[in-house]
Amino acid sequence: MHILVVTQYFWPENFRINDLVSGLIGRGHRVTVLTGIPNYPEGKYYDGYGPFQKHEQEYAGARVVRVPILSRGKGRGFRLTLNYLSFVISACLLGPLRCRNNYDLIFVFGLSPITLVLPALFFKKIHKIPLMLWVQDLWPESLIAAGAVSSPAVIGMVGRLVKLIYNRCDRILITSRAFVSSIIQYVNDNGQICYLPQYAEDVYHVVNPFDNTPERLLIPEGFVVMFAGNIGAAQDFETIISAAAQLREYKDIHFVVLGDGRMRQWVEGEISRLQLSDTFHLLGRYPLESMPYFFSLADAMLVTLKKNPIFSLTIPAKIQSYLACGRPIIAALDGEGARIIEEAAAGYTCTTEDPTALAATILQTRNTLDDQRRLAGENGLKYYRTHFDRNMLIDRLELWMKQLVAENKKKSADL
Structure with missing residues (x-):
């Protein structure tokens, strides 16, 4: 399979999606990652990165395509909102120009905000391929918990956006079984929901402490x-x-x-x-x-x-x-x-x-x-x-991906 991963956050930022990409590459799949300019958590671009630098890189055999985004700054208020919006706009406008290959499936690493799924929906429409969303944060609950919004009208509007997004995803993967009660309110088919918890990278393992370790x-x-x-x-x-x-x-x-x-x-x-x-x-x-x-x-x-x-x-x-x-x-x-x-x-x-x-x-x-x-x-x-074993969970994900791709090909052939 050729998988398009859409995520605002990626290496050299430290998120589990980095390891998942390398795991998929290790199983023989092609992966392209559409992401932004690394600036988390410091709020400023990493050294050597900027709007006009390193538009394309390679990570663990995957092609990494970066679109310009405004840095987070102090990670608050209007600046953070602009950071989020800049990724959505850049990924929608520049993503299709820089990611022109034929893909079999889109995979979204679903951290906040929910709007980062919008570029993936755009690609889904262009390529007519299935979309899989791995939900890390619940919306609109995350917005309420952060104290960013209290207006029932705004919360209702965000809820309608969440419903629109979820119902255009072919699979919604959840990191906690307890997420079901929230997500099921927004989906028409609860068969879309599958449990895929996070795992730890292989680097996390039992070691015996030695007297001469720098730590x-x-x-x-x-x-x-x-x-x-x-x-x-x-x-x-x-x-x-x-x-x-x-x-x-x-x-x-x-x-x-x-x-x-x-x-x-x-x-x-x-x-x-x-x-x-x-x-x-x-x-x-x-x-x-x-x-x-x-x-x-x-x-x-x-x-x-x-x-x-x-x-x-x-x-x-x-x-x-x-x-x-x-x-x-x-x-x-x-x-x-x-x-x-x-x-x-x-x-x-x-x-x-x-x-x-x-x-x-x-x-x-x-x-x-x-x-x-x-x-x-x-x-x-x-x-x-x-x-939570890494290989077991990546095997499970890979199986679901293959099933989705096969279903989509059969559907296309029947048309």
């Missing part, structure tokens, strides 16, 4: 609670910081954060204000390949989200990464994410936005025997291999 030099001695990922509003760093403040007397408990994001400056200010610099450590971003070594040096991995109905439906992608590395998990989550950790017996959970509960859970984990924490990590790894 060890960055990790403090003591009981290490490690968070890896975006430092954003949704991740509820207010609760993490408050829990750390409640545990300040336990000098052996250290919070280590790997990642960056728009809340980092605020977190730095709170660390200074609350005098937590001895126990709260912001290490910044590191290559994906370093993550398993960092994880191996943690006593527990941390995942948190704010209290919101939409977040209770999601499975934060970092859960799969943590499970794949065989690490015990501390989760301040509601809903589906917490259910998975509890079902897997992979760690310890508490409710969201409750610093006292999180502090108590961390303390409980610290006081747990090493063998019990190790067992939680092993349980998580077993659960990962059963439910």
Whole structure:
């Protein structure tokens, strides 16, 4: 098959679609990726990239076609809206000129906003081929959760757009089973909906920590609670910081954060204000390949989200990464994410936005025997291999893609 992948975000930005593309290439398929200029999460173009640079590249054997977009800036308000719109407009106008091959199928990596599917609908109409959407964020729920819109009229209009888009997709893949209740409101045929959870890249695996690894030099001695990922509003760093403040007397408990994001400056200010610099450590971003070594040096991995109905439906992608590395998990989550950790017996959970509960859970984990924490990590790894194995899920996706392409060819032949 020749697959056209439409995604606003792609390598060198760090998203799972990168690995999925390489996985499809590894199975002998041709892949063209239509994407924008990398600028996430910093909000500025990556070095060497710009509106008039690197329009075409290669990644893992895939052809990467970039259209100009306005950078995110601080990732807020009008500037972020222009960033989203610029991709839609550029991809619709320039995409057909730069992607003229015959394709068998269109695959959309469906992060926010829902409008990024519009260029794919345009290609579907031009090429008369099936379209598969992998939903990462629910709309209009994401818009409401972000506080961007409260007007019932606007929300209703977005809902009609979502309905239009969903009903023009041949398959809608969901990353959480809990998404069904939302999506089913907007589709005419619920047979379109298929469950395809996220997986962790092969780089995430169990490693034994060595004394001479560069990662060890960055990790403090003591009981290490490690968070890896975006430092954003949704991740509820207010609760993490408050829990750390409640545990300040336990000098052996250290919070280590790997990642960056728009809340980092605020977190730095709170660390200074609350005098937590001895126990709260912001290490910044590191290559994906370093993550398993960092994880191996943690006593527990941390995942948190704010209290919101939409977040209770999601499975934060970092859960799969943590499970794949065989690490015990501390989760301040509601809903589906917490259910998975509890079902897997992979760690310890508490409710969201409750610093006292999180502090108590961390303390409980610290006081747990090493063998019990190790067992939680092993349980998580077993659960990962059963439910989230990379090869199993890519095989499932490939089968659905082949079925769609075969159905479309038969339909065309019958006309």
